[in-house]
Amino acid sequence: MEFRPFIRVAVCGLGLRIPVSSKASRGGVHSSATPCYCEISLPHFAIETVPISLVSSSLMTAPDVYNTVASFYLDEPALEKLLLPSCMPRMTIPCLEVAVFLGKQKLGIFRLPVGLDWAEGKPAVLHSGWTIIGNGKVDGGKPGAGAELHAVIKVEADPRYLFQFDKVTALSPQIIQVSGKKQQSIFSCKFSRDKLSRCRVGASDISSSSAWSSSFENKEKRKERKGWLVMVHDLSGSPVAAASMVTPFVPSAGSDYVARSNPGAWLILRPESPGADNWRPWGRLEAWREKGGKEVGFRFQLVSEGGGVTDVGNLVLTSETFLSAKKGGEFTIDAKRLRQEVFLGISPVESPKRSSTSSRSSGELSSGLGLHAIGEFVMSCGVRGDRDSSKPLVQVAMRHLNRVEDVAVFIALAAAVDLSVDACQPFKRRLRKELAEAMSSS
Structure with a gap:
């Protein structure tokens, strides 16, 4: 793959x-309880607001240089735009x-x-x-040597793979890899209804009535x-x-929306081994419509290595994203937002520095990749709003993939x-034509 x-x-x-x-200083450390924080910015990017710790002036040790607090990702067009003289007022150099x-x-x-060295x-x-x-004027203090900021700014290559659905998900699209002017079909998706409602996942069955289902009982038989x-197939089928x-x-109850207190949920699965009928859980996605109906909320949790289907203690929160229900947006997994190490059940790649994850055999399908809060982009999925036909665009960081099959779970x-954007639509509204037709034919 390119x-x-x-x-x-x-x-x-x-x-x-x-x-x-x-x-306001005592013993070399500012004594005020007022919080310290930074606003980190780069032209054309959203401002990142992060806390900053106070360091005693009597200590010569520097803060942890591995603690990444903000990251900016630029492709070639974004970098070229940034370097254009017109991107900043008065012909100043962008900073x-x-x-x-x-x-x-x-x-x-x-x-x-x-x-230019960034490129x-x-x-x-x-x-x-x-x-x-x-x-150095702080809380009425006299001018001194001035406050001091410690920072480490690094740049590195972080290439990605790009994939595009060639039509809406409900119409069983081909997944096209996008690389410059080249386009190559790499997977196919098949949308259907309830064909995997009961299957073997390790030692447990899954179904809409399993432990993964909500404890909420739909006793009133309301709409649902x-x-x-969605099944993802490789080129061999x-x-x-x-x-x-x-x-x-x-x-x-009393609403036309899927509530956060009772979200719909998906299991993201992969085969135990190539061609096997048994599947194992990779992650769980929950979706709901936020109060007021203007946003769709998503919560994605990875299943830790060796975790069972019915044990929610094996779930690790990986991403919580909110998209505009009308305009859509990007669902993103970015390790800089993680507060603890999690495991992605994909082929092993080189572990980051300071990772406590032990190395594993490259042939072991159940191996994991240790992620720490070091500011690494994992994947993003761009979708349109609930009234538009969407052809998702998926980006996956190359560092998290070791073979083509590893992409499949991100596509799923x-x-x-x-599909969750559609599933969270108000129930008084009819589903889009493509989805309604696909459901009636499956």
């Missing part, structure tokens, strides 16, 4: 020292900026100009160490959307992943995300 070049700019190891001469605040008081700004994609440390920001299934709706999407997850 990849699309991306670079990752990472901001790591943030720390703040405030001069002892400030009246990565770290603005430091103590409560509402801005202490200063650190700026790092964007350079080389070679691992490089653009900045590392302490830098004076501001003039249930039994949707062998099933390589599946998304099975295991908890129906039903409106909450993307299909479940796309």
